[in-house]
Amino acid sequence: MDRFVSNYTLRLDSKGRVSIPASFRSVLGRDGFDGLYCYPALDRPAIDAGGNALMSEIEALIARFAPFSEEREQFATALYGTSETLKVDGEGRVILTEPLKIHAGISDTVAFVGLGHKFQIWEPGRFRSELAEATQKVRALKAQLGAQAAARNAPGARE
Amino acid sequence: MDRFVSNYTLRLDSKGRVSIPASFRSVLGRDGFDGLYCYPALDRPAIDAGGNALMSEIEALIARFAPFSEEREQFATALYGTSETLKVDGEGRVILTEPLKIHAGISDTVAFVGLGHKFQIWEPGRFRSELAEATQKVRALKAQLGAQAAARNAPGARE
DNA sequence: GCCGATTCCATTGACGCCCATAATGTCCCA
DNA sequence: TGGGACATTATGGGCGTCAATGGAATCGGC
Secondary structure, X not given: OOOEOOEXXXXXXXXXXXXXXXXXXXXXXXXXXXXXXXXXOOOOOOEXXXXXXXXXXXXXXXXXXXXXXXXXXXXHHHHOOOOEEEOOOOOOEEEOOHHXXXXXXXXXXXXXXXXEOOEEEEOHHHHHHHHHHHHHHHHHHHHHHHHHHHHHOOOOOOO | OOOEOOEEEEEOOOOOEEEOOHHXXXXXXXXXXOOEEEEEOOOOOOEEEEOHHHHHHHHHHHHOOOOOOHHHHHHHHHHOOOOEEEOOOOOOEEEOOHHHHHHHOOOOEEEEEEOEOOEEEEOHHXXXXXXXXXXXXXXXXXXXXXXXXXXXXXXXXXX
């Protein structure tokens, strides 16, 4: 498996350490990145995290804008400027920095959420409501897609 | 055969394990996926399951949206974030995670239902009523199609 | 020499992996 | 065509390994 998938809720210990789920660690290992690359998610109270795959994606995003353009500077600031590369200890744990924890509202428990090429770290309660909202939206969109397909094809064809 | 077809009702053992029907296993084997990819079905109390074919479908759905777009993050959260890749033991069994079982209302018995490129896992009672309902709809639709065909062709021609 | 940070061990509970058994089908041959 | 040997499936349980977690020990900096 080369994707971050599923979600796990884990506790921070008294030193603020938290284990990266084993399946995520194996993806990171294959990705060949030493450490954990993370930054505050742009539009949600969560932490984006990943390895080389995530870094290249960000690079590509920024490269789309002309050098010295206002947008480019802003994206670079928001993404690179707030990024951290966390060390991973021998047991596969990291210590989240204070800014990251504040941005996500994290205290003593976190939810790791796989998003394919990257994953996010959430305060579990906030994640639950975000998930509920996202699920609603996907349901609506799926229904809409189904309706379009039914309209295009002769009636009767179904998934 | 490279499609999931038919349905099977099997029991979970004391450790929560359940055998994947042999015919489904052979399809999965041909698909070349190590494990069983599954997630809560969007609009029904069941679990969607499959292999690479199913995962590619999800991937394609998400790839339609631009990286870092709001829609993409939400889709990824609702789909990848709730997916699980279950390990299959030497005897072809899996252990369903708690969230999956809750979503489908599963306790100690499940129904495996082939849907072609994927299959679903149901609580048997719920599946029966779902099946009854679906059968009704298909009957109605078939009657409707028959009527249309009869109208198009000269009267008399039948399926 | 003191404190914070990082590395190293120790526990425990879950899970993966292995083998055993039973029940059901399947195939072959008399 | 009937019966019996064989194969395969579903199921049950034991045991070793690993992950998550906690705490001790060691290192480095101020």
